[in-house]
Amino acid sequence: MGWVSRRRVLPALPALTLAVLLVPLGAGLIGTLGPAFGWMPGLAGAQPGLDAFRALLAWPGLPRxxxxxxxxxxxxxxxxxxxxxxxxxxxxxxxxxxxxxxxxxxxxxxxxxxxxxxxxxxxxxxxxxxxxxxxxxxxxxxxxxxxxxxxxxxxxxxxxxxxxxxxxxxxxxxxxxxxxxxxxxxxxxxxxxxxxxxxxxxxxxxxxxxxxxxxxxxxxxxxxxxxxxxxxxxxxxxxxxxxxxxxxxxxxxxxxxxxxxxxxxxxxxxxxxxxxxxxxxxxxxxxxxxxxxxxxxxxxxxxxxxxxxxxxxxxxxxxxxxxxxxxxxxxxxxxxxxxxxxxxxxxxLRSWMRHGPELAEIAARTVTIAGLATLASLILALGCLEAEHRDGLTLRRTGLWLLYLPLLIPQVAFLPGVQTAMLLLGLDGGLFAVTAAHVIFVFPYVFLSLGDPFRAWDTRYATIACTLGARANRVLWRVRLPMLLAPVLTASAVGVAVSVGQYLPTLLVGGGRVPTLTTEAVALASGGDRRAIGVFALAQTAAALVPFALALILPRLLYRNRRGLLHD
Amino acid sequence: MTDALRLEDLRVSLRNETLFALDLEVMPGHVTSIMGPSGTGKSTLLAAIIGTLRPPFEMSGRVCLGQTDLTPLPPEARGIGILYQDDLLFPHLSVAENLAFGLSPRLRGRAARRAAVDAALARIDMAGFGDRDPATLSGGQKLRVSLMRALLSEPRALLLDEPFSSLDVALRQLMRALVFDQARDRGLPVLMVTHDPEDAEAAGGPVVTLGG
CATH class of the missing domain: 1.10.3720.10 (MetI-like)
Structure with missing residues (x-):
């Protein structure tokens, strides 16, 4: 029954989540360390040693x-x-x-x-x-x-x-x-x-x-x-x-x-x-x-x-x-x-007309990636928090550090390794791979943004609902999530904003073939076409800002007759 | 039709230190009051009976309704209702939806359920309040709705966690009478945790003192 199956899936979620974050991180670090010391299968002329560091030191720009x-x-x-x-x-x-x-x-x-x-x-x-x-x-x-x-x-x-x-x-x-x-x-x-x-x-x-x-x-x-x-x-x-x-x-x-x-x-x-x-x-x-x-x-x-x-x-x-x-x-x-x-x-409106068709396609891709990455992060985060609530499985201090790891380890230190690892494993850097890479950076923010409101929620509501005969899943869907709609929407907006802003993961994991509003805007930087930059940067801002507006407006609209949920 | 609520050698401990041990029976239609200063584990006792006790707390013994051992059952299968000091009406649902949440799923059909909710509202003198936002109700109205929500789920025992302490004195007597009468009418065993001696006096049943 539901009781039995969720007992199997839910407690495994925190571990699964850490794997989603840390496996790419680890693979990326290995994929960076290997080539740095000359180990790169398939690249002619690569031999183990310190040649790469010698070449790096020989670059005149290094000290600056x-x-x-x-x-x-x-x-x-x-x-x-x-x-x-x-x-x-x-x-x-x-x-x-x-x-x-x-x-x-x-x-x-x-x-x-x-x-x-x-x-x-x-x-x-x-x-x-x-x-x-x-x-x-x-x-x-x-x-x-x-x-x-x-x-x-x-x-x-x-x-x-x-x-x-x-x-x-x-x-x-x-x-x-x-x-x-x-x-x-x-x-x-x-x-x-x-x-x-x-x-x-x-x-x-x-x-x-x-x-x-x-x-x-x-x-x-x-x-x-x-x-x-x-x-x-x-x-x-x-x-x-x-x-x-x-x-x-x-x-x-x-x-x-x-x-x-x-x-x-x-x-x-x-x-x-x-x-x-x-x-x-x-x-x-x-x-x-x-x-x-x-x-x-x-x-x-x-x-x-x-x-x-x-x-x-x-x-x-x-x-x-x-x-x-x-x-x-x-x-x-x-x-x-x-x-x-x-x-x-x-x-x-000439600039908008000129870039319109291209912009629409790129914006749609950006929003798709952001939506999928946020949805995946939201499911993982809600699962972790629900496991914490039901089974007392908490991410303690170590867990919190692990959560921050993808934000502390510089992207530029492990994403090249992810790209190399994908190359070696024959993985194609399509939309799905870019989305998965975004989850690594979106999830921590979604989780941190959800954590406080979820833990501050009065668990006696859950107890009451249980004594009224509701199972844990019904409590989640009918009581907890509806009551926490505003924080869930805010966390989603945060997730979308983080994903929309990602530059390096999109560029490196996508192999340059998955252009988004951010990669396109940054690519325009050297050209100096201010009108084009204006169009793309504004579209990028809108993609991140509109979800925040929705997260603010929707609860007020849906719960306009529910004073108990509005005053915070 | 109803059974006694029995706590058989119920012992709750925290890190191998016993907080309290209880062995008592609450007869159908009667109210047993648990008194004691704060920090003696009154709320912990209620959690143990409902089935929401969490580590680091540990419990031994059994919670029974008549011959049924409830101890291995999850909270939603125990059939024990609870009222807290705060009304804890679900703020995202209307008054009627709150009651319908409690209403037993055995009652089928939209019209029948709506009628049952309306009848319940009439019974607490709140006919026509169904579409109201619970946040707009007075303290006494909130308590009445949460009592009715608990009763609609057809519990076989009722726990009260200082349910009257947030009300003013005049209202308190009215609400005590309402809650105890409703429980007595249904022959429910009631276990009340309180620090107010007047609560225990009004309940008229045995008084058990925890700790101290």
Whole structure:
């Protein structure tokens, strides 16, 4: 009966889920390590040894590429964390904070590539801000000849990462605040004479940081190794290490794959070293922080200035993303738009018509992949959470780390290996393979987004339903899922947004033959056709944003007469 | 037609330490009250009887209805209803849908089920409330609906987990009378967990004190 069969399937789901995540990860790492040390069956001229590393070291761009990876990653992470900590300390619980919080979902759902294009369109020498300034300040007739986007120090790349990582870390911080009993701790600190910011940093931040440590590590690993944002905003000669690895991976000369694999191993080592460094700084900061707390300094004088300063970068990050999308939209419908003008001379739908048929096909493929990957992730996540609820099978600390593994191990370190492994096994990188690869990255976000609301659900509802004669499956379908419809839809929107934004898995696992909105948009980066970029980046944003709107509207519509489900 | 609820040497332990041991019989139509300060395992006892006790808790002994041993059965097959302090009406369902969720599946046909739900609403003086959102009901109305939802599933015993403590004093007496009368009419054995001596007094049955 149902009782018996679900007992067999459901308890196996957590293990199955870990396999879905970790088998490709392991295969990918092996598939990267092998070629890096010269082992690649089927490639003539490959022989075991350190030749690949020698070739890598001989690449003149290596020192700069390595430095860039470290500097952009560490700077973007430290800046994002500082902005989030300060704005939460100074503004948590206020109306300003509530406004920032409401912006979070749309900000998070904007794909990295679209946000990067938006930033580029804003701050480039011929970008919108310069046009605005030309009108009244600089009086320039032609764009100034300076390198802002793709600057050699990677400053624009850092900015592009910060505007997207701030919303992510802010979301994680808000989730952690509830568990850290933040409001009361801050109140207690204030009654002891500490200003709100100082009090928060001393009394709440240590507990919050313990909760968001893993997400911070994810941000660090991601920022060091991101490919699509680095192609759009990062320097070119040489590019960051991960971009160079991708160039070697996609070179027609297959022998460069060995060099790419060696680069991937180096990239992984760099990330591990950076994480270790970060951990050391954590320990040192904790020690300094303890001394700071012990001194008992109230430092109320700096408070107003700190409050003012802290809201600027957070607001600027939000404004950059939103304004960037607006400028992308403007370019997609711009006719002639000569330089110093802040608005196009005319508007036209020509760009949309020109790319329409191609766009429709690519958008349909993107949405199909995102839908399937999200559905699979949702089934696995719900299965894991239901197994946890019914049988007490929980992912404890180790499990959580395993869950974060696909987000911590840089994509560029194991996806080349996945491609190599697929090549060796004779697997074709079609739509299905790309979808499966997306699940690896979609699932963790879906699971993390579902976890809290599912565990917060009052299990007495399940007990009541059982005593009314309902079996476990009926409880799930008729009580639990309908009550948790809003979080399920939000998690689905998160999943779709994550999948839509995937660049490297789509490109490498699909072997370049499964174009999506993201790969097409990024491919346009070098061409400089702003109208085409506007069209594709806007379509990419819409594909990620529309599900969020639906997730917000649908529960309100379906449960408009159910007050008990609406007030959260 | 109804049987006594018997706890035979029921012992619940946490990490090899016994929380409580009980051996008692609740006769049909009677109310036995379990009293005790918080933390003595009153809710754990109810979980053991319903069949939702989870590790690290362990139990030994048997829960029986008449001659039937319920211990090996899952919660949904035990035929024991429960009322909590909170109404726990399903917030996504209307009042009528909540009642229909409880209504035994043996009653077939849309019209017959609808009629049974309407009759149940009339019995608690809430005729015409079927399409209401449970969140819009008063505390007393919510309790009445959740009582009726439990009774419609035709339980063979009823557990009460401090069901009156969230009501104000005036309403409390009315609701006690309603719940105890309904249970007595159906000849259900009732086990009530409470920390309010007035509850136990109103119930009029034996009082068992846990812990302390």
């Amino acid at each position: 590429a390595v430095t860039l990876s470290l500097s952009t990653g560490l700077a973007a992470t430290a800046l994002s964390l500082a902005i989030v900590a300060l704005v939460t300390a100074a503004w948590g619980g206020t109306r300003v904070f509530a406004a920032l919080r409401r912006l979070l979902s749309p900000l998070l759902s904007v794909p990295h590539a679209a946000a990067a294009f938006g930033l580029a369109f804003l701050i480039a020498p011929s970008g919108w801000l310069m046009r605005l300034a030309s009108a009244w300040a600089t009086g320039l007739e032609r764009p100034p000849d300076v390198l802002i986007v793709q600057d050699p120090l990677g400053l624009t790349l850092i900015a592009g990462l910060v505007v997207k990582e701030v919303p992510f870390l802010l979301l994680m911080t808000i989730a952690a605040l509830g568990q850290a009993d933040a409001t009361r701790a801050q109140t207690v600190a204030q009654t002891l004479g500490y200003g709100r910011t100082t009090g928060w940093l001393k009394a709440v931040f240590p507990r919050v940081y313990a909760q968001i440590r893993l997400p911070v590590y994810v941000v660090l690993a991601f920022s060091m190794t991101v490919v699509d944002v680095a192609i759009i905003l990062g320097p070119n000669t040489p590019p960051t290490l991960s971009v160079q690895i991708l160039r070697w991976m996609t070179d027609p000369d297959l022998s460069l794959r060995l060099q790419a694999a060696a680069g991937a191993v180096l990239q992984l080592a760099l990330v591990l070293a950076a994480l270790a460094l970060w951990r050391l700084v954590e320990i040192a900061t904790a020690r300094l922080g303890r001394a700071w707390v012990l001194r008992g300094a109230r430092a109320r004088l700096g408070e107003p200035a700190l409050r003012g300063l802290s809201v600027l970068p957070a607001g600027a990050a939000a404004a950059t993303v939103l304004l960037g999308i607006a400028i992308l939209a403007l370019w997609s419908v711009a006719g002639l738009w000569s330089f110093p003008k802040a608005l196009p001379d005319q508007l036209s």
